[in-house]
Amino acid sequence: MKLGTLTLLTAALALSVTPVMAQYQDRTFRVSNGINEDHPVGDGVRAMQACLDERTGGALKLNAFWGNALGGDLQATQSLRSGTLEMVITSSSPLVGIVPALGVFDLPFLFSNEQEADAILDGEFGDYIAGLLPEFGLVNLAYWENGFRNLTNSRGPVEKWEDFEGLKVRVMQNNIFLDTFANMGANATPMAFGEVFSALETRAIDAQENPFVTIDTSQFYEVQDYLSVTNHAYTPFMVLFSKPIWDTLSEDEQTAMSDCAVVGRDAQRAAGRALASESLARVREAGMQINEISPEEQARMVEKAQVVYERHAEEIGVEVVERMQAALAELRAQ
Numbered sequence: 001m002k003l004g005t006l007t008l009l010t011a012a013l014a015l016s017v018t019p020v021m022a023q024y025q026d027r028t029f030r031v032s033n034g035i036n037e038d039h040p041v042g043d044g045v046r047a048m049q050a051c052l053d054e055r056t057g058g059a060l061k062l063n064a065f066w067g068n069a070l071g072g073d074l075q076a077t078q079s080l081r082s083g084t085l086e087m088v089i090t091s092s093s094p095l096v097g098i099v100p101a102l103g104v105f106d107l108p109f110l111f112s113n114e115q116e117a118d119a120i121l122d123g124e125f126g127d128y129i130a131g132l133l134p135e136f137g138l139v140n141l142a143y144w145e146n147g148f149r150n151l152t153n154s155r156g157p158v159e160k161w162e163d164f165e166g167l168k169v170r171v172m173q174n175n176i177f178l179d180t181f182a183n184m185g186a187n188a189t190p191m192a193f194g195e196v197f198s199a200l201e202t203r204a205i206d207a208q209e210n211p212f213v214t215i216d217t218s219q220f221y222e223v224q225d226y227l228s229v230t231n232h233a234y235t236p237f238m239v240l241f242s243k244p245i246w247d248t249l250s251e252d253e254q255t256a257m258s259d260c261a262v263v264g265r266d267a268q269r270a271a272g273r274a275l276a277s278e279s280l281a282r283v284r285e286a287g288m289q290i291n292e293i294s295p296e297e298q299a300r301m302v303e304k305a306q307v308v309y310e311r312h313a314e315e316i317g318v319e320v321v322e323r324m325q326a327a328l329a330e331l332r333a334q
């Protein structure tokens, strides 16, 4: 054996026994948010940052922008695809024009409770959907919680199917939501989230639908009098990263981001679930009337909404819908 080979062998051996220190460059990622910082997403971002600080010694930093300061969800997501913005935390719903399969999460009354949503999103089905995104220039780091959506309006109490008749309701830029509300007899108008408050204030529209924490932290209680506990949809938040920028990160940096997004997720969901009842109490105190939907009426709504599944299966992808239904059936059989 020649000396040179021996030296190389020794060096290789030394490398394999000495733990290699992960390498992180100083980088700052801008994060676009439509909601305000006091929303539980704020807790999630702080927890994700604390995890990154610990993991990368302060090299990777999140710089979050709130209240649509960097544009709406859809606009921000397009910037990720072109590599001019690093991150957005957005509902999946406004993105169906980019990734039709995401429409599966918009199907009315899909999940029955948060445990079901967690199991589907954090399990195989969530991975399957995340696996579709890189082709569209997006990387999903984790699913966070937006929450079960509830209707608010300024016209009158909504407690049954017939009460939706003629209600001018803002929906997300999403065909399935549009159809769900049109099917109820409402006059549904797609609109970006950033325009909702003033459209409610000027009475251009009567109604909107979002989880309790958003109704609270976006101050919709100032311009809405009635809140119906409809729980008609659960649309997750996705923590999206720009694929073109992602590809410039080292493997260690990518792993730190993915792992810390999951740490953030757990903090965010916990904060959201703790805040939900507080938010409900706060909007009631602010003068909103809370209308419960009776179990019989809820069952009737679920039944009448089934037609939306049939009408949109093809556009979402029949395989995607079937996979979701199989995953849910398996969960419910346990």
Ligand code: TF8
Pocket (backbone or CB within 6 Å): 033, 034, 035, 073, 089, 090, 091, 146, 172, 192, 193, 209, 210, 214
């Ligand atoms: C909506 C969504 C939004 C969120 C937020 C802007 O109603 O639920 O509240 O995507 O991040 O548009």
